[in-house]
Amino acid sequence: MNDAAASSTAAVGEDVLVTTDGGVMVVTINRPAAKNAVTLAVARGIADALDELDARDDLSVGIVTGAGGTFCAGMDLKGFLAGELPYAGGRGFAGIAERPSDKPLIAAIEGYALAGGCEVALACDLIVAGRGARLGIPEVKRGLVAAAGGLMRLSERIPPNVAMELALTGDFLGAERAHQLGLVNRLADDGDALAGAHELALAIAANGPLAVRASKRIMVTSPSWPAEERWTRQQQIVDGVFASEDAQEGPTAFAEKRPPVWRGR
Template sequence: MTDFTFLQTQIIGNVLVVTISREAKLNAMNSLLMQELTACFRSVHDSLDVRAVVLTGKGKAFMAGADIEEYNGLDAGQFFAFQDRGREMYRSIENCAKPVVAAVNGYALGGGFELALACDLIVASTKAKFGLPEVNLGLVPGGGGLQKVSRLFGPYIAKELAMTGRFLTANEGKEWGLVNRVAEPEELLNATMALAQELAQKAPLAVQVLKKLINEGRDASLETAQAYDRAFLANLFRTEDAQEGITAFVEKREARFIGK
């Protein structure tokens, strides 16, 4: 793995742990951090050694949004270029072939909330806070989070969150279907790793296809999405992993998946 300025990476078994390390700025994203996250997730896309990724932040925040000091004073063109780098970063996670589990240890605000929303699953510390406070700057979310929140919670809750800028707690997020699991701060990484390792044991190609079908199917008609399900199922049936999984089931043993 490439050396990074603002990221720490560690491979544990088949799980890559990526820690955002810009603690003095509450892990706020600047251009370099966005570029590094993009490069990191693109590099792991085709990795045979990594089957799942855990993304977390160092210190008190997962990511406290964009580094406002960086875009203070930018002209409109420069500001939109900054936003485009953010969208590229989110897409690198959304399009990554590996399942990505966010371990939200603290503040996940603005772009940090959008970063968590780009992941596939979220495990949150009881100290986690989620929010879209851009309205307090006279702005709106620009990384796709507003539309995701609207689709997730419905328009009325999305309007309340975005128009007031209020924060969601981890338990509210769990109750509302945003957070998969809640853990005490000292158990957050262990809980997240347990989930990531569970994903890493599954058939890699099937997990990759499931991610794609769910992410893309939610914006398609039900009939179209179901047609994609059947088409990808037919392709998976021809893979070595599928034949191994079926044979292992019949032989009553654990399957040995190789990602082919």
């Protein structure tokens, strides 16, 4: 929404930091000494942050990133060996893999996004990465399986044969190549991924919030709709948007040559 949202900073526990400003929430995994490996506390913190993002009308977009120059090295294996499962909030692994936010999410990647860390990025809608970043699902190298969405989502985002190679070899994918394949939306200089993600987030947040949310919902869910129901199901989603105050405000602002003032209703 165009009304500037109040900025705030909060810790959802020491391992997850949350800031909000200008309609954008930034969720930072804050375990740099452990390469931001995901623990149960991290999963709960991310799940709580996404619950807040979905609930707040003044927030339009979320960014997920990692502290200390690394996005996320995956599941904390020490915790796993001790019997800890980092699933939370009905959202699955890392509090995001099975049920991301209803609102757009951008992964801002520096350094490594590996195993579960890559799956966290794949749970986001868009990716901005530093040129030196590396992504991958190397679980097979540890006798494990990328079961937090990597095997399902990766082949939807890049050519299936390339995804198959990455899944079976466990090899990494550089950010430059990931950008060429369409997995990474925007490249940034190393150290500037979060700034690039914030620029992208503000471009999204400038638009009608109801329209943005409906657009994401249609794009995410429509591939599974039966062909004969696609137009009906889409109409059920867009009817509320076209009947909203925002749908009147957008064209009015255009005609009056001024920025729209979105109300989210």
